[in-house]
Amino acid sequence: xxxxxxxxxxxxxxxxxxxxxxxxxxxxxxxxxxxxxxxxxxxxxxxxxxxxxxxxxxxxxxxxxxxxxxxxxxxxxxxxxxxxxxxxxxxxxxxxxxxxxxxxxxxxxxxxxxxxxxxxxxxxxxxxxxxxxxxxxxxxxxxxxxxxxxxxxxxxxxxxxxxxxxxxxxxxxxxxxxxxxxxxxxx
Numbered sequence: 763x764x765x766x767x768x769x770x771x772x773x774x775x776x777x778x779x780x781x782x783x784x785x786x787x788x789x790x791x792x793x794x795x796x797x798x799x800x801x802x803x804x805x806x807x808x809x810x811x812x813x814x815x816x817x818x819x820x821x822x823x824x825x826x827x828x829x830x831x832x833x834x835x836x837x838x839x840x841x842x843x844x845x846x847x848x849x850x851x852x853x854x855x856x857x858x859x860x861x862x863x864x865x866x867x868x869x870x871x872x873x874x875x876x877x878x879x880x881x882x883x884x885x886x887x888x889x890x891x892x893x894x895x896x897x898x899x900x901x902x903x904x905x906x907x908x909x910x911x912x913x914x915x916x917x918x919x920x921x922x923x924x925x926x927x928x929x930x931x932x933x934x935x936x937x938x939x940x941x942x943x944x945x946x947x948x949x
Contacts, residue, residue, distance in 0.1 A: 820845060822868075822913040822934055824887045829921040829928075832856040837930070839873060840945055842866030862943040869944055871912075872897040872931040881922045886929075890914030894931035901946050902933070910944060911936050 820826060827834055827846055833856040837843050842862035849856045860866040874893040876886055894914045902908035915930040933944050 819936065819938075822911070822932075824890060824914050824916055826913060827857060827915045827932075829915065829917045829926055831915075833858055834915060834930070837870050839870055840943070842869045842940060842943070844868070862940055865939045867939055868932045868934045869940060870930050871901065871933050871945060874914075874929040874931065876917075876927045876929060878927065881919050883916075883919070886916055886922075887914070890916055890929040890931075893929065897931055898933065902944075909935065909937070 829835065831846055832849075832852060832854050833843070837857070837859060842860050843866060844858045844860050845867045846855045846857050848854070849858075857868075862869060872894065874890060876889055891914060894912050898905075898910075898912045902910055905911050910933050912931055912933050915932060917926040917928065934940070935944075
């Protein structure tokens with residue numbers, strides 16, 4: 763009888779003998795053939811860093827954040843906030859209020875009011891840098907001595923056209939998070 767249940771000649775239907783199903787003794791089992799590639803993969807994975815690679819610190823200049831960055835207009839004097847980042851639920855890049863003790867990267871420390879006139883970004887940037895530096899030095903002295911740095915947050919041409927004349931000055935730690943409020947205590 764020939765069929766899928768047929769065994770060797772003389773055997774009862776539906777039975778097979780061990781000799782008919784014996785594997786070739788010279789063929790390596792499947793797991794043994796994969797042993798070296800899997801071992802190599804394990805070594806490569808062990809050498810990869812367990813955390814994300816360090817990203818370069820952002821350059822915090824007068825274009826890092828502007829008056830049209832979502833969330834920046836909600837930040838008040840002395841408050842801390844995040845670096846800009848994409849927020850999926852908002853569908854845009856935003857800055858968020860964050861407690862100064864809770865991993866904030868920036869803190870507002872002064873507001874400057876620019877004079878009315880036509881939009882002139884280079885002149886506005888020069889005014890902002892000079893004013894923020896003057897206030898920074900009055901609070902912390904030099905960048906080198908304090909370990910801190912600052913940058914201005916400018917109106918944009920569009921917000922200027924709508925009457926925005928305010929520049930926010932922000933302090934940050936070039937090495938990472940602020941680790942608490944950086945505003946000196948009033949004496």
